[in-house]
Amino acid sequence: MTKKVLITKEKYNISLISPCFNEEENISKFIERILALKLINELVLIDDGSTDNTVNKIIEIQKKHSSKKSLTIISLIQLTRNFGKESAMLAGLDYIKDRYDAAIFIDADLQHPPEIIPKMISAWEHGAEIVTAVREDREADTFIKCASASIFYKVFNWLANSIQLKANAGDYRLLNHQAINVLRSMREYYRFSKGLIPWTGFSSVEVSYHHGYRYKGSSSWNTIKLLKYGIDSVFSFSDLPLKIWSFIGLIISSVSILYSFVILIRTIFFGIDVPGYASLIVAILFLGGVQLIGIGVLGDYIGRIFLNSKTRPHYIIRKLICTDKQ
Numbered sequence: 545m546t547k548k549v550l551i552t553k554e555k556y557n558i559s560l561i562s563p564c565f566n567e568e569e570n571i572s573k574f575i576e577r578i579l580a581l582k583l584i585n586e587l588v589l590i591d592d593g594s595t596d597n598t599v600n601k602i603i604e605i606q607k608k609h610s611s612k613k614s615l616t617i618i619s620l621i622q623l624t625r626n627f628g629k630e631s632a633m634l635a636g637l638d639y640i641k642d643r644y645d646a647a648i649f650i651d652a653d654l655q656h657p658p659e660i661i662p663k664m665i666s667a668w669e670h671g672a673e674i675v676t677a678v679r680e681d682r683e684a685d686t687f688i689k690c691a692s693a694s695i696f697y698k699v700f701n702w703l704a705n706s707i708q709l710k711a712n713a714g715d716y717r718l719l720n721h722q723a724i725n726v727l728r729s730m731r732e733y734y735r736f737s738k739g740l741i742p743w744t745g746f747s748s749v750e751v752s753y754h755h756g757y758r759y760k761g762s763s764s765w766n767t768i769k770l771l772k773y774g775i776d777s778v779f780s781f782s783d784l785p786l787k788i789w790s791f792i793g794l795i796i797s798s799v800s801i802l803y804s805f806v807i808l809i810r811t812i813f814f815g816i817d818v819p820g821y822a823s824l825i826v827a828i829l830f831l832g833g834v835q836l837i838g839i840g841v842l843g844d845y846i847g848r849i850f851l852n853s854k855t856r857p858h859y860i861i862r863k864l865i866c867t868d869k870q
């Protein structure tokens with residue numbers, strides 16, 4: 545038997561933060577399903593530089609919506625260009641500031657079913673500081689996406705210094721008031737919310753959901769983008785790739801010292817052995833490769849320091865349109 549969840553909307557102020565990138569085909573249906581919940585005080589849509597009709601569609605809906613008596617404010621934050629989903633999520637957090645008791649991140653393509661929001665709110669009402677929606681299945685993902693996700697979680701959890709990621713937990717999460725403020729105060733350039741949120745250490749409760757297919761359109765993540773996102777995420781949470789070179793260096797140096805003794809003894813007892821071109825070339829190439837990888841990893845971390853030191857804004861807002869302010 546399903547437990548009935550009773551929630552009175554007037555009790556709390558809750559906002560939804562939804563990044564949108566080229567969602568013209570999904571946005572009407574998405575807003576319709578959110579409004580049907582009659583639970584949300586403000587739906588914050590962040591247009592992340594869409595090149596389709598998403599913005600006009602949202603403004604059209606806002607115009608119709610403002611004439612109706614509704615408890616939900618629909619706000620649109622239009623960014624000047626595509627800054628990426630993580631920056632769009634941060635723009636939403638910055639916009640709501642500390643005006644809400646809880647905020648929920650949700651995708652606009654309906655892969656995150658809004659109908660589990662009452663369950664998430666209920667878990668929060670019962671004391672959870674964070675509520676994480678966890679996918680029951682990966683049927684909507686291609687074989688490559690499933691396999692790469694599984695490898696990513698394993699590598700991340702092996703390398704990460706301070707947290708362990710829960711597989712199949714995405715960005716569909718509820719944050720309480722305190723968690724909103726903490727996440728907002730974390731301004732690092734490479735953002736990986738799936739790691740940053742558990743890193744805060746707030747208590748989390750899981751709610752499972754069926755992760756369906758996109759309502760319309762296709763995912764904006766290709767294999768290269770996912771790979772880059774994966775590497776960025778690991779490097780943001782681990783300094784092991786940086787430290788491991790000292791260890792590798794130590795092993796190679798120890799082996800070379802041992803080998804030099806072998807050569808020395810061989811030379812003393814058997815004279816100079818001229819052949820050895822192949823082993824010499826292999827050793828030079830191998831060491832050259834190892835050194836280049838090491839320099840590459842160093843460069844990556846230095847690049848991060850460089851980007852963070854510039855303290856450029858994570859996003860730039862072109863326009864802000866809210867239904868209650870029209």
Ligand code: UDP
Pocket residue numbers: 562563564565566567592626627628629632650651652653655758762763764765
């Ligand atoms: N999105 C965004 N900026 C981007 C890419 C995606 O705001 O550069 C939004 C997108 O509109 C959707 C959510 O992030 O609401 C998830 O994107 P997508 O469905 O492409 O990713 P997937 O579900 O395949 O991980």
Ligand code: MG
Pocket residue numbers: 651653655758763
């Ligand atoms: Mg999606």
